[in-house]
Amino acid sequence: MTEVSMTVNGKAVKADVPDNTLLVQYIREHLRLTGTHVGCDTSQCGACVVHVDGKAMKSCTMLAAAADGAEVTTIEGIADNDLHPMQTAFKENHGLQCGFCTPGMIMTATDMVKRYQADGLELTEDAIRHELEGNICRCTGYHNIVKAIADGASKMTSA
Amino acid sequence: MTEGIGARVLRKEDKRFLMGKGRYTDDIVEPNQAYAAFVRSPYAHAEVKSIDASAAEGMDGVVAVLNGEQLTGDGIGNIICGWAVTQKDGSGMNMGAWSALATNKVRYVGDAVAVVIADSIEQARNAAEAVEVDYKILPAVAQSVDALASGAPEIHENAPGNVVFDWEIGELAPTDAALEGAAHITEMEITNNRLAPNPMEPRSAIATFNAAEDHYTLYTTSQNPHVARLVLSAFYQVAPEHKLRVIAPDVGGGFGSKIYIYPEEITCLWASMKTNRSVKWTSDRTEAFLTDAHGRDHVSTAKIGFDKDHKIVGLKVNTKANLGAYMSLFSSAVPTYLYATLLSGQYNISNIYCDVQAVYTNTVPVDAYRGAGRPEACYLLERIMETAARELGVSPAELRRKNFVTSFPHETPVIMTYDSGDFATNQEQAMTAADFDGFEARRAEAASRGKLRGIGFSNYIEACGIAPSAAVGSLGAGVGLWESAEVRVNPVGTIEVLTGSHSHGQGHETTFTQVVAERFGLPTENIQIVHGDTDKVQFGMGTYGSRSGAVGMSAIFKALDKVEAKAKKIAAHVLEASEDDIVIEGGEVKVAGTDKTMGWHEVGLAAYTGHNLPEGMEPGLKETSFYDPTNFTFPAGCYICEVEVDPDTGVTDIIQFVASDDFGTIINPMIVEGQVHGGIAQGIGQAMLENVVYDDDAQQLSASYMDYAMPRADDLPNYSVHHASTECPGNPLGMKGCGEAGAIGSPPAVINAITDAIGNNDLSMPATPSKVWAALQAASAKQAAE
Ligand code: FES
Ligand code: FES
Numbered sequence: 001m002t003e004v005s006m007t008v009n010g011k012a013v014k015a016d017v018p019d020n021t022l023l024v025q026y027i028r029e030h031l032r033l034t035g036t037h038v039g040c041d042t043s044q045c046g047a048c049v050v051h052v053d054g055k056a057m058k059s060c061t062m063l064a065a066a067a068d069g070a071e072v073t074t075i076e077g078i079a080d081n082d083l084h085p086m087q088t089a090f091k092e093n094h095g096l097q098c099g100f101c102t103p104g105m106i107m108t109a110t111d112m113v114k115r116y117q118a119d120g121l122e123l124t125e126d127a128i129r130h131e132l133e134g135n136i137c138r139c140t141g142y143h144n145i146v147k148a149i150a151d152g153a154s155k156m157t158s159a
Numbered sequence: 160m161t162e163g164i165g166a167r168v169l170r171k172e173d174k175r176f177l178m179g180k181g182r183y184t185d186d187i188v189e190p191n192q193a194y195a196a197f198v199r200s201p202y203a204h205a206e207v208k209s210i211d212a213s214a215a216e217g218m219d220g221v222v223a224v225l226n227g228e229q230l231t232g233d234g235i236g237n238i239i240c241g242w243a244v245t246q247k248d249g250s251g252m253n254m255g256a257w258s259a260l261a262t263n264k265v266r267y268v269g270d271a272v273a274v275v276i277a278d279s280i281e282q283a284r285n286a287a288e289a290v291e292v293d294y295k296i297l298p299a300v301a302q303s304v305d306a307l308a309s310g311a312p313e314i315h316e317n318a319p320g321n322v323v324f325d326w327e328i329g330e331l332a333p334t335d336a337a338l339e340g341a342a343h344i345t346e347m348e349i350t351n352n353r354l355a356p357n358p359m360e361p362r363s364a365i366a367t368f369n370a371a372e373d374h375y376t377l378y379t380t381s382q383n384p385h386v387a388r389l390v391l392s393a394f395y396q397v398a399p400e401h402k403l404r405v406i407a408p409d410v411g412g413g414f415g416s417k418i419y420i421y422p423e424e425i426t427c428l429w430a431s432m433k434t435n436r437s438v439k440w441t442s443d444r445t446e447a448f449l450t451d452a453h454g455r456d457h458v459s460t461a462k463i464g465f466d467k468d469h470k471i472v473g474l475k476v477n478t479k480a481n482l483g484a485y486m487s488l489f490s491s492a493v494p495t496y497l498y499a500t501l502l503s504g505q506y507n508i509s510n511i512y513c514d515v516q517a518v519y520t521n522t523v524p525v526d527a528y529r530g531a532g533r534p535e536a537c538y539l540l541e542r543i544m545e546t547a548a549r550e551l552g553v554s555p556a557e558l559r560r561k562n563f564v565t566s567f568p569h570e571t572p573v574i575m576t577y578d579s580g581d582f583a584t585n586q587e588q589a590m591t592a593a594d595f596d597g598f599e600a601r602r603a604e605a606a607s608r609g610k611l612r613g614i615g616f617s618n619y620i621e622a623c624g625i626a627p628s629a630a631v632g633s634l635g636a637g638v639g640l641w642e643s644a645e646v647r648v649n650p651v652g653t654i655e656v657l658t659g660s661h662s663h664g665q666g667h668e669t670t671f672t673q674v675v676a677e678r679f680g681l682p683t684e685n686i687q688i689v690h691g692d693t694d695k696v697q698f699g700m701g702t703y704g705s706r707s708g709a710v711g712m713s714a715i716f717k718a719l720d721k722v723e724a725k726a727k728k729i730a731a732h733v734l735e736a737s738e739d740d741i742v743i744e745g746g747e748v749k750v751a752g753t754d755k756t757m758g759w760h761e762v763g764l765a766a767y768t769g770h771n772l773p774e775g776m777e778p779g780l781k782e783t784s785f786y787d788p789t790n791f792t793f794p795a796g797c798y799i800c801e802v803e804v805d806p807d808t809g810v811t812d813i814i815q816f817v818a819s820d821d822f823g824t825i826i827n828p829m830i831v832e833g834q835v836h837g838g839i840a841q842g843i844g845q846a847m848l849e850n851v852v853y854d855d856d857a858q859q860l861s862a863s864y865m866d867y868a869m870p871r872a873d874d875l876p877n878y879s880v881h882h883a884s885t886e887c888p889g890n891p892l893g894m895k896g897c898g899e900a901g902a903i904g905s906p907p908a909v910i911n912a913i914t915d916a917i918g919n920n921d922l923s924m925p926a927t928p929s930k931v932w933a934a935l936q937a938a939s940a941k942q943a944a945e
Contacts, residue, residue: 035360037183083174100183138412
C-alpha cells in the first residue's frame with residue numbers, strides 16, 4: 001500500500017491505495033469521479049485524459065502514486081459553474097453523441113488551446129486533427145469535434 | 160415554432176455528458192458488490208478435458224469459481240439465434256449449442272469456460288489466471304471458404320461441413336437465361352472485410368439477486384433492455400420476466416454490438432444468485448475484440464448482365480457468410496433478409512438470384528454491425544456497377560441513371576417493395592455539390608504535381624424502420640418488431656414520454672421531445688423522455704436498424720393522437736364547445752374563431768381533478784400506443800468520394816466526401832447530419848483502415864488499438880452532407896431513418912475512387928497504402944507488358 005495525497009478539482013484528498021493503483025482507478029473508484037472514462041487498455045483512446053499540474057495526461061498510463069502531490073483536474077472540475085467555454089462549444093457544434101469520449105476530448109481540447117495560445121501558434125483545422133491523435137471517437141466522425149474545438153478556442157480567447 | 164419538427168435544437172442530453180455526469184453501467188456501484196473475471200480459452204478449438212479451480216478457490220478474496228457444468232446443471236439454457244432461416248431444401252438451420260460457459264468444448268479464442276467471483280477485480284483476475292484448464296487442442300479454421308473445404312475441422316456436431324444454412328432468394332433459371340442473353344457481362348469476386356464494432360464504452364453488466372424478493376436487477380450496456388429481459392427469461396431461464404428488471408442507463412455507443420445478450424450478462428445474473436452478492440463485470444478492450452460480435456465477413460462472386468442499351472438484365476450472386484463459432488441473436492438474418500433483399504439497389508432489375516452459405520468458423524460470432532447486411536449488398540452492387548461502367552466505357556453516373564427505378568411502389572425480384580424515392584435528384588445534387596464537371600481539370604492539375612486523382616460513386620438504398628411484425632414473422636423472426644410509447648401528461652401539463660427505443664448517442668431525448676413540442680406548441684423543457692428501464696417503460700423492441708425514428712417516433716405520434724383527442728374532449732366539455740372546433744397550439748387549447756381558451760396545463764389539471772369531465776370519461780391523461788409499421792422504409796442517396804493517391808507511397812488522401820441523402824422527414828437536421836458523419840467515418844474506416852485479422856490457427860491478431868486501425872481525426876475529411884427528401888408514405892411522420900446510411904453508402908464510393916485513381920480495379924478493403932501501392936505496381940507492370 002502507498003499513501004497518496006493530491007489536490008483533485010481544488011480539494012485536498014488522501015488515501016492508502018495498493019501500489020499498482022492507476023490514477024484513473026483512483027479517480028473513478030476511490031474518489032467516485034466517474035466522468036473520467038476507460039476505453040482501452042493500450043493507452044490509445046484518450047477517454048481517460050485529465051490534467052495533471054496543468055498538462056493533459058492519460059490517467060490510465062499513470063500510477064496514482066506518480067501523481068502524489070500534484071494538482072489534478074478532471075472533467076468535473078473544469079468549470080467553476082455551469083459550463084466551460086469548450087463544453088459550450090461542444091454542445092453548440094454537436095460535438096458529442098454517446099458522450100463516452102467527450103470528457104477526454106474536452107480535457108485534450110482545453111490543453112491544446114492553452115498550449116497553442118501560450119506559444120502564439122494558430123490552431124488550424126489540420127493542427128486540431130493532428131493534436132487529436134490520442135483521442136478516439138467512434139460516433140461523430142470528428143467533423144463536429146474539430147469544429148467545436150476551433151469554436152471553443154475562440155470562445156476561450158474572448159472569455 | 161422554433162423547437163418543433165425540422166429545427167436544429169441543441170441536445171437536451173448534452174449537459175450531463177459534458178459535465179462528466181453521464182451514468183454508464185461501469186459508473187454504477189452496488190453495495191457489497193463482487194467482481195467477475197472470466198477464464199477464457201486461449202485456443203480457437205479444443206476439448207476441455209478438466210478444470211481445476213482448487214488453487215484459485217483458496218486465493219484471497221475469492222468468493223466462488225463457477226463453471227459450465229454448474230450453469231447448465233442449474234437449468235440455464237443455451238444462447239439462441241432468434242431468427243429461423245429456412246434452407247433451400249426446406250429444412251431448418253443447423254444451430255449448434257452455445258452455453259454461456261462452455262462445458263466440454265471451446266470453439267473460439269475467448270470462449271469462456273469458468274468465472275471467478277471475488278471481492279476486488281484484481282483478486283478476480285489473479286484467481287482466473289490460477290484456474291487450471293486442461294485442453295486438448297483441435298485443428299481450427301477461421302475463414303468461411305476454408306471451413307467449407309472438405310476435411311475442414313467440424314465445429315458443431317449437428318452442422319455437417321460447418322454449414323449453418325444454405326439459403327436462396329430469387330429465381331435461378333430465369334436469371335441464368337437472362338445472363339445468357341446479355342450483350343455484356345461483368346463478373347467480380349468481392350470480399351467484405353471483417354470488422355469489430357468498437358463502441359467506445361466497453362460492455363459491462365452488474366447483476367443483483369435479491370433473495371428476499373426472489374428478484375433480479377441487471378444494469379447492462381444494451382440497445383434493447385426489454386428484448387434482453389425477454390430472452391434472458393424465456394430462453395435462458397435466468398428468471399421469469401416479472402422477477403427481472405433490466406436497466407440500460409447511459410450507453411456509450413452500440414452500432415449493433417450491444418443488441419445481443421452475451422454469455423457475460425447471463426453469467427453475472429446466475430453468479431449473483433449463486434453467491435448472494437451483486438456481481439459486476441466490465442470488459443476491457445482486448446476482451447471486447449475477443450467477445451463482442453463482429454460484423455461483415457462475406458466472400459462473394461457476382462455476375463451482372465446488360466443489354467445493348469446498357470439496361471441491366473440480370474444479377475447472380477453467391478455469398479459465403481462467416482457466422483463465427485456460434486449463432487448470435489440476429490446472425491442468420493444479416494446475410495439473408497437484411498442483405499440479399501437489397502441486391503436490386505436503386506435499379507430496375509427483372510432477374511436476380513442469390514444464394515448464401517452461412518458457415519461456422521472458429522472465430523468470434525458475427526452479427527449485425529451498423530448497416531447489417533445492407534453495406535455488404537451495397538458494396539457488391541456499387542462496385543460491380545462502377546466496374547461495368549468502366550468496361551462499357553460509359554460514365555458511371557449515366558449507367559446508374561439509365562437503370563434507376565423511377566416509379567413507385569416498385570416491387571423488386573428480391574421481395575422488397577420500394578415505396579418512394581427520387582434517385583436522380585439525389586445523384587444530381589451530389590454531383591453538383593462535388594463539382595463533378597470540374598473533376599477532369601482537377602485530375603489534370605493533380606497529375607501535374609505527380610499525384611493521382613480519382614472519383615467514385617455509390618448510389619445506395621437500404622431497408623430500415625425494421626419492421627412489419629407479420630412480415631418478419633413469416634420470414635422466421637422470433638419476435639415482432641413494433642415499438643411502443645406512452646405519453647403521460649402530468650396534472651401541471653408537463654409531459655413524460657416513455658419509449659421502448661433506446662438512445663446510445665442518437666439524441667432521442669431531443670428529437671422525441673421535438674415531436675411532442677410540435678404537437679402541442681410546448682417548450683421542449685417541459686418534456687422529458689424516459690427510456691432504458693423495464694420497470695418504467697411498458698415494453699419495447701429497442702434501437703437498431705435505424706428504427707427509432709420511423710417506428711419509435713411513430714408510436715409516440717400515435718400515442719399523441721390519443722392524448723390530443725382526449726384533451727380536446729375535456730376542453731370542449733369545459734369550454735362548452737364542439738370537439739371539432741378545438742385547436743391546440745402554442746400551449747393553448749382554444750375554441751377556433753372565439754376568444755374562449757384554456758391553458759394546456761389547465762386541461763391537464765382538469766383531467767386529474769376529475770371535477771368536471773364529460774359523462775363517463777375516466778380521469779387522467781395518459782395514453783399508450785404499440786405501433787407496428789406497414790412496410791420497411793427505404794432511405795437512399797448518392798455518395799461521391801474524390802481521392803488523391805501518392806504513387807510513391809500508396810498513401811490516399813480523401814479530398815472530398817459528398818453525401819446527398821433522402822431520409823424522408825427530418826426532425827433535427829443537426830442530429831441527422833451527425834449520424835451521417837459518424838456513419839461515413841465508419842464506412843471510410845472499413846474501406847481504408849479497419850480489418851479483423853486471424854492467423855491460420857484462428858488466433859485474432861488485431862485485438863487491440865495497436866493492431867486494429869480505428870479511424871482518427873487525422874485520417875478523415877470534413878463531410879459535405881446534403882438532403883433531397885421524398886416523404887415516406889408508410890408512417891405518419893414520413894420518416895425513413897438515417898442511422899446507418901453513412902456506413903452503408905460510403906465504402907464503395909471510396910474504393911471506386913481509389914481504383915479510378917490508380918487504374919487498377921483489383922483492390923480489396925481495407926485499401927491500406929501498401930495494398931494501394933502494390934495495385935499501382937501491378938497496373939504499371941501490366942501496362943508495360945501490353
Ligand atoms: S483508457 Fe486511457 S487511453 Fe484509453
Ligand atoms: S461521442 Fe461516442 S465515442 Fe465520441
